Amino acid sequence: MAEILFFGKLSDLSxxxxxxxxEDVSTIADLVEWLSRQNEAxxxxxxxxxTRYVLNxxxxxxxxxxxxxxxxxxxSPLSGx
Amino acid sequence: xxxxxxxxxxxxxxxxxxHLKSFRERMRESGAVVSxxxxxxxxxxxxxxxxxxxxxxxxxxxxxxxxxxxxxxxRWDLEGIEIIHRVGELRPTEPIVFVATAxxxxxxxFEAADYLMDMLKSRAPFWKKExxxxxxxxxxxxxxxxxxxxxxxxES
Numbered sequence: 081m082a083e084i085l086f087f088g089k090l091s092d093l094s095x096x097x098x099x100x101x102x103e104d105v106s107t108i109a110d111l112v113e114w115l116s117r118q119n120e121a122x123x124x125x126x127x128x129x130x131t132r133y134v135l136n137x138x139x140x141x142x143x144x145x146x147x148x149x150x151x152x153x154x155x156s157p158l159s160g161x
Numbered sequence: 162x163x164x165x166x167x168x169x170x171x172x173x174x175x176x177x178x179x180h181l182k183s184f185r186e187r188m189r190e191s192g193a194v195v196s197x198x199x200x201x202x203x204x205x206x207x208x209x210x211x212x213x214x215x216x217x218x219x220x221x222x223x224x225x226x227x228x229x230x231x232x233x234x235x236r237w238d239l240e241g242i243e244i245i246h247r248v249g250e251l252r253p254t255e256p257i258v259f260v261a262t263a264x265x266x267x268x269x270x271f272e273a274a275d276y277l278m279d280m281l282k283s284r285a286p287f288w289k290k291e292x293x294x295x296x297x298x299x300x301x302x303x304x305x306x307x308x309x310x311x312x313x314x315x316e317s
Contacts, residue, residue, distance in 0.1 A: 087218055088288035089299045137221045153218060159289035160302040161199075161215075161246055161258050161281040 088156025130157035165241030191263035
């Protein structure tokens with residue numbers, strides 16, 4: 081199971097998820113498409129400017145490869161402390 | 162991290178004076194101690210904020226702050242750093258952030274505290290929602306916060 085986390089504005093659009101990734105989801109970009117098909121509003125949020133991706137606590141870009149044991153976080157633009 | 166550097170993310174209210182007191186006791190051999198406390202403002206420009214809600218990414222947020230602490234240690238001659246940051250629900254006037262630095266001489270402690278606050282205000286992974294008049298709005302750093310952080314860019 082992959083753990084999918086949402087922070088900031090994105091956390092209003094979806095709860096954190098535990099999901100079995102389908103076979104055709106192998107990158108962050110694929111995951112965005114897959115999530116968008118299930119939740120249109122979340123899809124728009126994920127594709128909006130400034131969304132950042134964190135894979136197993138390290139910042140990555142959308143081409144990063146993902147597997148079922150990963151923790152993947154989608155972060156809205158930071159607010160700062 | 163040095164044994165005198167601490168980062169805490171708290172979900173309950175804290176007393177900055179108590180933390181300063183224990184930091185001073187721990188750093189009693191330092192010649193200079195600087196501290197900063199940031200609180201939730203009681204009135205914002207478009208209506209009073211009733212509640213502030215702060216979110217962080219456990220683990221990742223602490224790691225990110227730790228990189229700024231490590232950077233501060235290379236820039237200034239520091240003997241100790243204490244950072245406390247609130248998350249969860251906060252009310253106006255409640256302390257939200259506390260930064261204390263200790264060094265041999267004052268300039269290092271002043272500048273490092275200033276630097277760490279600028280990093281916390283615009284680069285640390287926190288998300289903030291203001292609730293006013295029953296409506297909630299996610300907020301982003303002000304332009305001033307970004308330009309404050311840019312002051313510390315090093316010539317490459």
